[in-house]
Amino acid sequence: MTLKLDKVNRGPHLSTLVASSISREIAQGRLKPGDQLPTEQALATTFGVSRNVVREAIARLRSEGRIWSQQGRGAFVVESNNPTVLTIDYEALQRADSFRNLFELRGILEVQAAAFAATRRTEADLTAMGDALAGMRAAPYGSVAWLRSDLEFHRAVAEATRNGYMGQFLGFVSERVRESILAAGNQQKSDDMARITLGEHERILSAIRAGDVEGAQAAMRDHLAGAALRVGLHDGETAEPAAPAKEVASPVRHSRLRKAVRGQAAR
């Protein structure tokens, strides 16, 4: 239990701790939407930090759309759960079902991106994809260069959709997926895999070049199914319902934070 706290503690900034603490108050309902937060001075004394730190924490929460403040009045918890940012909990992704869900979401976006790319791609897009493929051919399977070229290929496909949000979302999801795979680090490499993976990419590119919408979708689906196999995610589209993610609330109290802070500030 305390070990978990230590891990949370790795964010060495006091403002981070204060922000998470306030955030937790909101998440657990002790601060309801519309409520007014204590004054900055009160928060500062409560947490045992300077008002400056509290302000940085509030600036962060404000940028995340959780609270809203006005000069002369105070800070308030934002009314509707209206997050202006989308975050993915890194630790939750370590669980297999969460990872599978994210992989599924990525698949949806990738397949549709391939479809759009098949009708909207420019010559520049095609050359970018071709260059990325060349980079993969030149690099050993699984190497950093190989991974970079792989990412670059998918980025080029997303770019070819002419929809910036597609690239933004897909890049975000893919990055989370990639991190999770790297963290697991249990993928085996072989020359066969290199050839197979390369072939999958080539089929995607040729379908996109030909403007073949369904072919591009199919090729991308095949590629993702293959990728799922290669990272250990067997079976594709079963109707097996995955357990919804449970949220674990770790009880961290202010007193503890205050104590830690005080210990640090003692002089």
Next chain:
Amino acid sequence: MTLKLDKVNRGPHLSTLVASSISREIAQGRLKPGDQLPTEQALATTFGVSRNVVREAIARLRSEGRIWSQQGRGAFVVESNNPTVLTIDYEALQRADSFRNLFELRGILEVQAAAFAATRRTEADLTAMGDALAGMRAAPYGSVAWLRSDLEFHRAVAEATRNGYMGQFLGFVSERVRESILAAGNQQKSDDMARITLGEHERILSAIRAGDVEGAQAAMRDHLAGAALRVGLHDGETAEPAAPAKEVASPVRHSRLRKAVRGQAAR
């Protein structure tokens, strides 16, 4: 002196202005990944603000995963484009093409969500959707209660996919779309629209209840096409052929949305 900010603009906080200014420097490549930012003092003097404001801006950028700082060394632009959060610029959404792109992205997710819901829904999901529909029937078209029930229906569909990320992403995108529509505020209301919209929802629900994957997709596609019309995202029925663009970044047309949504049917 590479960074420059105009005179003090009233309105948002100074830290917000500084943060977006630095963010722009990164986006436009004047600050490359791995680069070290100027010192806080230097930034303070170049922007003409106090170091405190600079620190709040940096705290915000750090929470967004754009930069990374360490005591005694400095602040650096994060290496890989590895944002831990996904944000959508509110101002960019005011532009019609951005809105169309986001609406297109939402369509992809909604249609696939309907497909998954058709195979994975539980009884509880179906009753939740039914309740949301009842709420829409009971409320006048366009009222707050109506909108809430509408949102609730789509949320229930996302929930039925048994994929938490689907709900998270879809909720995020839908919320941005909704905000943008409210900001524009140019939608007309009529009883006909209420009946039509309700009918669209009912078809979605019945297809999901029947476990009809393609039917659910089609019904959701129809609903989104109708919603696009009602929001003013239409371009008549001029179906130009899906000629692959040879030029870079041709202006986005709405016909693309139509065809794109339709193109998802092809499987």
Next chain:
DNA sequence: TAAATCAGGGTTGTATGATAACACCACAAG
């Protein structure tokens, strides 16, 4: 009486200076 005005306290926004903690580098000592 009713409305407008104004003074006061409270809160956030910003500025300023100081100190502590830490990283980096050069240089001397062994």
Next chain:
DNA sequence: CTTGTGGTGTTATCATACAACCCTGATTTA
């Protein structure tokens, strides 16, 4: 060649002060 050992620069935090602003309530005015 390795190891300390300072010095310097940077971030992290603290403390204080003032400006801008909101709210309330009393006071003045029509």
